Amino acid sequence: MSNVVGMNEFVGMANGDAYCWLCQKPVSTRALFCHQCGTIQPVRNIDHFARLGLERRIDIDAEALERQYQALSRTLDPQRFLARGLGERGNAAKQLEALNEAYNTLREPLRRGRYWLRLNEKNFKQGIEIDPLVSELRRELIDAAEPSHCDRVAQKAGQALQQSVMSLMQALRGEDWQQANSTLVQIDGVETILDEARERREGLVPERG
Numbered sequence: 001m002s003n004v005v006g007m008n009e010f011v012g013m014a015n016g017d018a019y020c021w022l023c024q025k026p027v028s029t030r031a032l033f034c035h036q037c038g039t040i041q042p043v044r045n046i047d048h049f050a051r052l053g054l055e056r057r058i059d060i061d062a063e064a065l066e067r068q069y070q071a072l073s074r075t076l077d078p079q080r081f082l083a084r085g086l087g088e089r090g091n092a093a094k095q096l097e098a099l100n101e102a103y104n105t106l107r108e109p110l111r112r113g114r115y116w117l118r119l120n121e122k123n124f125k126q127g128i129e130i131d132p133l134v135s136e137l138r139r140e141l142i143d144a145a146e147p148s149h150c151d152r153v154a155q156k157a158g159q160a161l162q163q164s165v166m167s168l169m170q171a172l173r174g175e176d177w178q179q180a181n182s183t184l185v186q187i188d189g190v191e192t193i194l195d196e197a198r199e200r201r202e203g204l205v206p207e208r209g
């Protein structure tokens with residue numbers, strides 16, 4: 001796996017882009033530990049890919065993600081820091097939190113897609129029209145008089161959602177930012193329909209008796 005950063009990279013080799021909070025020696029921003037004194041470092045402002053030691057790509061290698069996450073979360077296991085000072089325990093806890101956030105964002109395609117747009121500073125809402133499919137589903141839902149009608153709308157919305165996530169990934173791969181943003185607006189709309197369908201269905205459950 002050439003696109004994965006080895007675990008030793010997380011012991012800060014001196015790239016000189018940050019400084020150890022304790023001994024003030026240079027450490028890499030990605031370093032969990034100082035190369036000089038071995039102290040765990042505070043969470044630094046790096047992107048989720050860097051945090052997991054993965055190459056920055058929209059299509060990630062799920063196995064590599066899993067492997068990196070497992071190894072890093074073992075390294076950051078709070079049990080390993082029990083004998084350390086309060087500052088280090090705090091850093092370890094925050095590092096683990098940041099790792100979990102990175103992992104949860106990257107493993108799920110829709111979250112990764114949203115994050116990818118933000119990371120590339122290509123997220124915008126201007127000039128995007130309401131998706132006709134979303135309007136159609138909303139009309140159908142307003143007319144729904146029985147739970148089964150709501151289920152049908154929810155089913156259509158669910159299918160549309162799956163389709164949209166695939167379109168989103170395709171647009172992101174092709175760096176078609178306009179298309180990606182339109183697709184995200186559609187996804188937001190479809191997700192809202194799904195919630196509304198659930199709510200409306202609950203309101204329509206027939207009274208027994």
Ligand SMILES: [Zn+2]
Binds near residue numbers: 020021025036037038
């Ligand atoms: Zn140090």
